Structure formats: C-alpha cells, structure tokens
Amino acid sequence: MTSLLDNLNPEQLAAVTLPPQPALILAGAGSGKTRVLTTRIAWLISTGQTTPHGLLAVTFTNKAAREMLARLSAMLPINTRGMWIGTFHGLCNRLLRAHYRDAGLPETFQILDSADQLAAIKRLLKALNVDDEKYPPRDLQHFINGNKEAGVRADAAEAWDDWTRKKVALYAEYERQCQKEGVVDFAELLLRAYELLTRNEPLRAHYQSRFRHILVDEFQDTNRLQYLWLKLLAGHGGAEPAAVFAVGDDDQSIYAFRGADVGNMRDFEREFAVKSVIRLEQNYRSHGNILDAANAIIANNSRRLGKNLWTEAGAGEPIRLYEALTDMDEARWIVEEIQSLIRDGAARSDIALLYRSNAQSRVLEHQLFSTGIPYRVYGGLRFFERQEIKHALAYLRLIANADDDTAFARVVNFPTRGIGARSLELLADSARTYNTSLYATVPHLAGRPAASLAVFVRLIEDMRQATRDLPLPEVIDHVLEHSGLRAHYRAEREGEERLANLDELLNAGANFISEAEDPTLTGFLAHASLEAGEHQADAGQEAIQLMTVHAAKGLEFDAVFLTGVEEGLFPHENSIQETDGLEEERRLMYVAVTRARKRLYLTLAQSRMLHGQTRYSLKSRFIDEIPPQLIKWLTPRQAAARYYEPSQESAHRTPPRASSVPSRDLGGFRIGQLVRHAKFGEGVIVSAEGSGGDAKVQINFGGAHGIKWLMLAMAKLEAA
DNA sequence: CTGGTACCAATTTTT
C-alpha cells in the first residue's frame, strides 16, 4: 500500500492524498501530472474511500484515457473495464446510450464527426435555398458549435440583427434536421447529456450519489459546457457535492481557438471555494537551461496563476540558435545537424522537428527525403476519416439507422448507380414535404428516378436482412462485398491501398468486438466517430518525428528543433489581431520549449517561400525573451547580419533569386534589407514600388507595427 | 456523370 506513494515528491504526495474536497492541481510541464492523477485514483480505491464504480475521470483524448487505464491496471489488481474513465464525449455517449429514451434519441442514434456535420449543414442550406455566399457553411458550423458549447440552444440564442437572426433560425432548422435523422454532432453529445441530467431529477440524483470523486485532466482545455457539465454532475451547491480533483496548467492552454476557456480554472477556484491549490513545479524532463528559458518566456504573460519550473538535473547544454538565409538553408542545416546527432548515437525517434503551421513541413520533408533519413509526419488524415472508410461506414450506418440522411447522401450514388443530382433534388424536396428522411421518402416517389432509388433502398434492406445475426466482422465483410465498394476499388487504377484499408476495417471490427464493452454495430459506429484513429501511433518507430507544436503537447524528445521562429510565423501574424492572441502564442512557445529533454534548437530563416512568394522576416520576439546567456548562436554574428547588405562579407554570396527581383533605384536600399526607422524601429524591406523620388517601400516591422508602406523619400531609413 | 479548368484562400485541431 505505501509502495503506491513511494517516490512521490512532497507536492505530488500532498495532491494524491488530499481529503475529499475540491482541489486544483497546477501541474507544470513534465511534473508528473498523469502519475499524480492515476496514483490519486489508486490511492482512493486502495484506502477504501471509493470503489472503481464510484469515481469518474475525464480526459480530452482517447490516448490520455487509455494511458490512465493502463497505468491504473498496473498499480491495482482491479478490472478497469466498466469504470467511468474516458473522454468527455465518450462518457456522454455512454450516458446517452444508457438513457436514450429519456434523452429523446433513437436507440441507434449516430454520431456525426465534423466533416459529416459540415455535409449536413450544406444539405440543409441547399434544401432551404439559402445563399451560401452570405451564410458560408463553415461559418454556420462554427456558429452552431459555439452556441452549443456555451450551452445555448437555438431558442435561447440572442440576435441583435437580421443576419444573426437568420443564423439562429438556421441553427434551429439544423437541430430539427438532426433530430429527425436521429444523429448528434460532437457538441450535441455534451449538450444533450447536460440537458438530460438537468431535466431528469432522479437520474441526476443517481449519478450524483454514485460519483463521489470526479477527476479532470487538462482542465485548462475545458470549454464552458464541459465546465457546466462537471458542475452539475458534481452536485455543486447541493448538500453533498462530489470531490472534484482538477489537474491542469494555465500556461499550456493553447486551444482557445476551439472554445477552451482558461477562465474555467479561476471560476472553479472561486465557485467551488477551492482551498487546496497545489503547484507541481519540479520538472523531471528537461535540463535547467531549457526550463530557465521556458520560465523567462512565459513570465511575459499577464493573468497567470503563477508557477516556476525547476529541476534537480543540471543546467545542461545551452539553447542553440541558428539563423539561416532561406527556408531551404534552414532545412539543409537541420538535416546535417540531425545526421551528426545520429552519428553520436541518438535514436531517430528521440528527435523532433516542430513547426507552428503544417505548411512548413514540406521543405523539411523534402530535405529529409533526399538525404534518405526516415521520418514520420503527424497530422494527416486518420484511418476513420479516409474516403473509402467513410463510405463503408455510411453503408453500415444506413443499416443501423436508415434515417441518417448524411450517410444516405454519401453513398446513394457511390459506387455510381445512375442516381444524379436531379433525382436527389426531387427526393429532397419530397422529403421536406412529407417531413421524412430521404430513405423513408423513396417509396413516396414516382417516375423513373424512383426506380433506381428503390433499387438502392432494396439493396440496403437486403443487406440489413442478410447481416441481422452475423458477428460484426462478417457484417462488415458482407457490406463491403454487396455494396459494390470492393468491386469499385478493384477496378480503380490506384485502388490497392483503399482495398487494403477496407480489409483493415475488418480487423478494426474484429478488434472492437474482442475489447469493447458494447460489441454491437452501433457501438462500433460510435467508436469510429469518437476515435477516428491515432495521430500519434507508431511512436516507437525509428524515424524523425515531424509535427506542429500543438500536436507535440504532452510529448517529449531528447532533441527538439523548433523551426521558423520568426515574427509573423511564430507568433503567427493572425494572432496579433486576436484578443489575447499573443499570449496564447507565447504559451504555445512555452509548450514547444518544454518538449525538449536535453537539447533545444531554435532555427529561423531570413527569407522563406510562403504562398508562392518570398517573405522576409525578423527573428521572433520570443527569442528576445530568452536570457541571452542561455543561448549559443551557431550562426556567426556577422552572418546573422543580413546577406543582402552591401558589405564585403556578403559580396561573394549569391543572393537567392536576385535575378527575379526587379532592379529599382531605391536609394541604395534593397528588398530584404534590414533597416531602421526612427519611429517603428527595425524592419525588413519586403517589397517596393516605383523608383527614384517616387519609390515606396513595404517594410515588415514585426508584430508591434506590422507591415507598412512608406515613401522612401520621407521615411529617413538607415541601414540597421 | 466524368474530367478539365478557373478561381480562391492560405494557423493551430480533439471529439
């Protein structure tokens, strides 16, 4: 029993053994957060304070939930199956399945992923003849999800102008459509579960008395609705509220753009009158210099809950900084450095290349590829998002729930069976008149298109009959064969991979029934929506790891190359306009830096190809926020000066694409040159117009002043 | 219904 608590540091121990009361654990990067969370659960159970049945633990990703379960089984000889440990969406799905009638849903309700939701919205706009220029489907999707995540239904949504009123009306129409089809989107899972518990007193009382302990991971990433859901489930304000154990790090909140609200941490502290705030600041991951840099960067943010990382490990190596001329040079240099790291015995999978935006990966990939270094890029399409898989799932969904119009529309003519846009329009109109689903409307239709539609409906009916009593993998196999999907991809020139993926779907089905708690077709379909597949699989593979900084959250590597550390890129130029955008970028920088265990490289390029044109940028302000003594410049100081400066040093260098820049009389200045302006400070000349006395130059001064056009004659520039 | 082409926009993303 005590062995459970061995090797915890004092703060971790304090957190794990807190009495049952609201607690907020501020867990810094690499401070053993998951360990504290799982040990807390194990401790609660092994000391008899609760049973596996009496607690609920919630995470954001399936990966985190799985890891928690795995660690828990290693700590305690209990069967974790059936425990309420999972993602917000997974747990809400479970709740809604168990009480589908009370929630007003069909037993086999389907879950729309984001792409399905968008398709459903487009279909709705078409059916209602709405101008999708004025109401872009994407905006509407954002509007609907934003409202749902704030806990606001269409009938409660406020509108001050016609445009918003129309959006609210469309939101209401969308709700109706989903209800009719028996489908729920991701946000709906949460909102529906929340409303179920709000309205159904006995049910609420049941779960409130059952879950006496609620543990929340990554609390800083919760949105408003998730917070309300937790508050409700905890019985906050009641006589015997559950003990909510919230773990998070406000400095690692990087998902505000998708609704995460760090404010929930403060609200939690206040509303739950949290007495125990525990800071986990001892870091077990990185060397001192890296932590010092991270601390220094994040100290520039205001409104922090406050935290400073430290380590017992030594200072370690300095942070290496390399400034290249172009993005290609940057990539070339990185790859050379990687080769030398590998020569020195580094494992490829312990080296990561991080970037702010996905577009940056191309150059890096190109260089790695041509050098023959194995690499892996994270963040592409996931298994259940592939076209052929979505098609197969659509057939399965129709078998489970024929009213699912999104699934219907997806495969009614795939493989092609002569059902064109005309017929579908006709069908959709009819469906509107009868207020039935597309599928159910088919028998009402007359004429030629009706015949081919009827054949399709017949096909689905036959498949449903034939698979009624088959085990899941055989159901899938039957559908693949009889839908014509296999034949279609067999005939396609490059269909081999798709065929292989379809076979993989069979395996997924087989795995599912051997492991799942709900081994039904409906269960499998929910699984496919909620767990689209691993972005972060094959971590053990011997390859260099490439990913965005966002995707790297939670991971760690011996050596990290953070690339493109430039104004405009990181911090991203768009973020400057957003409220608190810069602070979120800084948190992102903090996350990036704290991924490194031993060695951190920051790299940047003076010019970079972006959107088909060359862009010139300055080094990121975040570099200036790192104490200079922690940094080792790998670029000689004079080389860090701009190559296009008319100095002897750079005279022998070939300015890239010099010939493509039209030569103009810019009074001795050149495009790309670093200059100083009396008021705006340092900047790079990005482009120019006119020449001689009329010459105007566009200068990128970085975030504070941005990009400006100036009359050369007036600006009194000097070379910096 | 397929294939071509013209146009546009272009962070970050889990469920």
Added chain:
DNA sequence: TTGGTACCAG
C-alpha cells in the same frame, strides 16, 4: 506554391 472547391463541356 498548393490544395480544395465550384462550375462547365463532353
């Protein structure tokens, strides 16, 4: 530059 989408001809 790239990728996605939207529209038109065959």
